Amino acid sequence: MSEIGFDLKLLEIFISIVECGGMTAAAQKLGLTQSSVSQGLANLEQNLRIQLMDRSHRPPLLTPLGRQFYEQSAQLLNRARQVSLEFRRKEQTPLKHVRIALVDSLATSVGRELLEVVKQRTAHWSLTTGQSHSHADALLSRKVDIIISDDAIANHPELYRRQLIREPFxxxxxxxxxxxxxxxxxxxxxxxxxxxxxxxxxxxxxxxxxxxxxxxxxxxxxxxxxxxxxxxxxxxxxxxxxxxxxxxxxxxxxxxxxxxxxxxxxNFYRELTLVAQAKELGSLPEQLASDTVNILKNRYLPILQNSAPWLASGIQLGN
The missing domain is CATH 3.40.190.10 (Periplasmic binding protein-like II)
Structure with missing residues (x-):
């Protein structure tokens, strides 16, 4: 147990006892045994070093300190549930605002198609272009969320990265x-x-x-x-x-x-890589990476094969 003295599970047991009017009803609500509920309450009181409920009554009643703790812990548990619900939904619905930076060459060549897929994935977005080193700095300082760059920022293993294209100079x-x-x-x-x-x-x-x-x-x-x-x-x-x-x-x-x-x-090559904060955007970076590879395959390669077919064979899309 941490220095806090409780975790959310113990709070849920305590609040259920109060709101259900007893340990038997709380156990039925939580899908636990009555002994587990009773032990959970005892552990909470022991960790806090206070008596929360007077067990001489049937059902047990809140002590004065128990009432104060109930009011605050109910608010805390409700907020935890809201946070959990909000971030579970982020996996299923577009994020509120995603900031993307990418190299000029990609923005100019397939930018319109890329924007279309960004709009499908996100409810609100912003996009900037410019030099790659400034994009890397912006990602590390959290001024942007995703970059597509020829700088893969290799010394930061906590970042998500996926190669999109390898092209010859x-x-x-x-x-x-x-x-x-x-x-x-x-x-x-x-x-x-x-x-x-x-x-x-x-x-x-x-x-x-x-x-x-x-x-x-x-x-x-x-x-x-x-x-x-x-x-x-x-x-x-x-x-x-x-x-x-x-x-x-x-x-x-x-x-x-x-x-x-x-x-x-x-021969030597340039690689463009999508790099993002790995734990904060759910499946969005992988989705955008796959979308971008498909755009390059369907929009860029046909142009190259028509105008410079000898170059097309040197292009590698995806990892």
């Missing part, structure tokens, strides 16, 4: 550049400017780490913080970039405005 060149001999990244670094993602972005840091692993360090001249700006500069012939198919779709450049090629140095 690709080389993007201005239109017509591919008519020259095959390009290596080192060759490109000496002939065209590399248009970087900002180091403040998760995708930018991942690309830089991979370039360093390959021993490639293009001059630091152009650094932008979003895919649309980067790919618009590639389209204008300013330089080359490394990005992903979803980012190309976001910028509307899967229809031939730029050259999209495999990276000769090797």
């Amino acid at each position: 690709v080389l993007v060149l201005p239109k017509g550049t591919n008519s020259a001999p095959p390009h290596t990244l080192q060759q490109l670094s000496t002939s065209l400017d590399f248009i970087r993602y900002s180091q403040g972005t998760v995708i930018g840091r991942n690309i830089e780490q991979q370039l360093q692993a390959w021993g490639i360090n293009p001059p630091h001249r152009l650094q932008l913080d979003n895919s649309f700006a980067i790919l618009s500069m590639v389209k204008a012939g300013v330089g080359w970039a490394i990005t992903t198919p979803l980012c190309l779709l976001q910028a509307g450049l899967l229809s031939g405005e730029v050259e999209c090629l495999p990276i000769k140095e090797g």
